[in-house]
Amino acid sequence: MSPILAISGLGKQFGGVTALAGVDLAVEEGEILGVVGPNGSGKTTLFNVVTGVHKPSGGTVLFRGRDITGLAPHAISRAGIGYTFQQAMAFAGLGVLENVQIAGEHRRAGGAANPWPTPQALLDFVGLSALGGEKAGVLPFGSLRLLGLALALATRPSLLLLDEPAAGLNDRETSALVGLVRQLPGHGITVCVIDHDMKLMQMLCRRLAVLDFGSKIADGPTEKVLADPKVLDVYLGGDL
Numbered sequence: 001m002s003p004i005l006a007i008s009g010l011g012k013q014f015g016g017v018t019a020l021a022g023v024d025l026a027v028e029e030g031e032i033l034g035v036v037g038p039n040g041s042g043k044t045t046l047f048n049v050v051t052g053v054h055k056p057s058g059g060t061v062l063f064r065g066r067d068i069t070g071l072a073p074h075a076i077s078r079a080g081i082g083y084t085f086q087q088a089m090a091f092a093g094l095g096v097l098e099n100v101q102i103a104g105e106h107r108r109a110g111g112a113a114n115p116w117p118t119p120q121a122l123l124d125f126v127g128l129s130a131l132g133g134e135k136a137g138v139l140p141f142g143s144l145r146l147l148g149l150a151l152a153l154a155t156r157p158s159l160l161l162l163d164e165p166a167a168g169l170n171d172r173e174t175s176a177l178v179g180l181v182r183q184l185p186g187h188g189i190t191v192c193v194i195d196h197d198m199k200l201m202q203m204l205c206r207r208l209a210v211l212d213f214g215s216k217i218a219d220g221p222t223e224k225v226l227a228d229p230k231v232l233d234v235y236l237g238g239d240l
């Protein structure tokens with residue numbers, strides 16, 4: 001089967017800084033792929049280029065075989081790629097349920113049957129149904145992250161990119177998040193996740209890709225990649 005996302009030779013320069021130096025990466029339909037690498041290795045830039053936040057300096061991104069390279073973010077979202085940000089994003093002055101309703105107005109037309117046909121069903125899924133009437137701005141941090149996940153899912157993506165979804169979460173919140181993310185492939189949603197927490201990545205991902213200075217240095221089964229001397233080398237003194 002051809003990959004849901006095929007990235008070839010992707011490059012991104014910021015002035016003199018090479019954030020991506022020609023990355024090839026395939027995301028297979030139905031998997032949860034992890035992207036790891038030291039600080040500044042290009043992980044967020046990779047997501048930003050795939051989602052149209054930044055235009056690449058070179059290379060191509062094919063989504064379900066369609067060239068989406070350099071399209072505007074709304075067009076890429078409409079095509080079926082969802083994104084959660086490192087900073088949880090919601091309209092602070094609006095209610096939790098209202099936020100999900102508004103995100104759902106930008107959903108992709110068609111696609112497979114919707115596992116969460118109403119905003120309330122989506123809030124139930126992420127465990128926030130009791131907080132639907134609260135203003136998003138008063139939510140504790142962990143709940144705000146879960147709302148961020150609900151907002152991304154409301155756009156009905158077939159590929160979801162998660163950027164450090166567990167940053168700032170406690171252990172209980174992290175295991176709740178792991179439980180939710182693991183269910184996504186069963187609902188027809190392929191996942192690509194960035195995180196520094198290798199325990200989390202081991203729980204979530206059967207496959208890891210490793211970036212270092214904007215280049216992919218390893219790609220394969222999680223345990224094999226984490227034992228790869230090249231990978232150990234870039235994390236030397238780090239938190240692996």
Ligand SMILES: Nc1ncnc2c1ncn2[C@@H]1O[C@H](COP(=O)(O)OP(=O)(O)OP(=O)(O)O)[C@@H](O)[C@H]1O
Nearest residue numbers: 014017018019037038039040041042043044045046
């Ligand atoms: N908007 C920008 N303007 C200039 N340089 C940038 C910009 N975004 C990223 N960079 C640079 O590109 C390189 C890759 O950064 P990026 O944020 O993609 O790394 P990362 O692997 O996500 O890091 P972290 O793990 O710290 O989030 C870094 O040198 C960074 O300083």
